[in-house]
Amino acid sequence: MVVASPNPIRAEKVQPIELPVIDLSAERSEVSKLIVEACEEYGFFKLINHGVSDNIIAQMEEEGLNFFTKPLSEKQRAGPATPFGYGCKNIGFNGDIGEVEYLLLDTNPLSISQRSNTISNDPNKFSSAVIGYIQAVRVLACEILDLMAEGLWVQDSSVFSTMIKDVESDSLFRLNHYPPILCKDRETSPSSFHSHSSSKVGFGEHSDPQILTILRSNDVGGLQISLGDGVWVAVPPDPTAFCVNVGDVLQAMSNGRFLSVRHRALTNSCKSRMSMAYFGAPPLHAWVTAPAELVTPNRPLLYRPFTWGEYKKAAYSLRLGDSRLDLFRTAQQ
Ligand SMILES: C=C1C[C@]23C[C@@]1(O)CC[C@H]2[C@@]12CC[C@H](O)[C@@](C)(C(=O)O1)[C@H]2[C@@H]3C(=O)O
Ligand SMILES: O=C(O)CCC(=O)C(=O)O
Ligand SMILES: [Fe+2]
DSSP states (O other), rough: OOOOOOBBOOOOOOOOOOOOOEESSSSSHHHHHHHHHHHHSEEEEEEEEEOHHHHHHHHHHHHHHHHHHSSSSGGGGGGOOOEEEEEEETTTTTTEEEEEEEEEEESOOHHHHHHHHHHSSSSHHHHHHHHHHHHHHHHHHHHHHHHHHHTTSSSSSSTTTHHHSSSTTOEEEEEEOOOOOSSSSSSTSSSSOOOTTEEEEEEEEEOOSSEEEEEESSSSOOOEEEEEEEEEEEEOTTTSSSSEEEEEHHHHHHHTSOOOOOOEEESSSSOOEEEEEEEEETTOEHHHHHHHGGOSSSOOOOOOOOEHHHHHHHHHHOOOOOOOOGGGGTTTO
């Protein structure tokens, strides 16, 4: 197997982008319209007034940092990530590596409690922080998915959220921790979202396979999204907001109206970055296809129906940067 090395990347200037900002406390039909526009144009948006309490977020951040500041030998007790647990540099099983360490967890409370024993010296505190955080972001994800269905004028407005509400949902939770770059002088090289000459790939270019990702990070930049044709833009960090992005399954279920956009995380700051991602996914046996309202003679079905299990198997057999949704396109396209 050829193993890619996380080489320093070209220090091209990457411009910052101001993603669409959705205020969840605004009038419902306006919110759903703006979410649909953002998902069609960028596949990404920032969410403010999201209702997840500062306390829930702070507890999760504290537990994440407690874990990553442990000595490597202790962190390795929670690994290797096959697929769940602690991983360092290796992403997935197909030779992808990056300047990142992470904890990958499934979202089942029982398995979180069991795994907490190898992660934390205070397993109950760790598992209640994770379970509380996942519960809150799942509720938020369901609300966003209902708003999306309403904005798309789909009759069954819970068609997307039902999948992640299901007790068998295959949703995941991931904590990523990226090392700082070497900065000679913190004053002259402040933490910034611009690319530095010593930037390295933390988490390589990819799209998220699931329905929806709810991401947040500390106040350190690194996330970039692709506008296509090799153009990357930097998403400035904002710890008060969630960054929401469309996954491959939602691109298929919206019959290609919403975009599952490629993104990556670079290490380009003097401070370490920690991000937390909730990936809302269907149960393995659930069928993924676009609702009838989104399939018309002018817009025929773009992707053949598939189960999430089938899609996941394909995704996990491929490299991080591979375009897996193309394998499921219907013949007429
Ligand atoms: C190389 C891989 C890592 C990944 C599984 C895959 O084979 C391709 C998709 C990758 C990804 C990206 C988004 C999430 O971080 C993730 C957990 C997922 O579901 O798909 C990772 C997978 C992983 O790290 O195991
Ligand atoms: O750390 C980040 O900002 C991005 C992480 C990411 O894309 C992922 O975990 O899938
Ligand atoms: Fe991602």
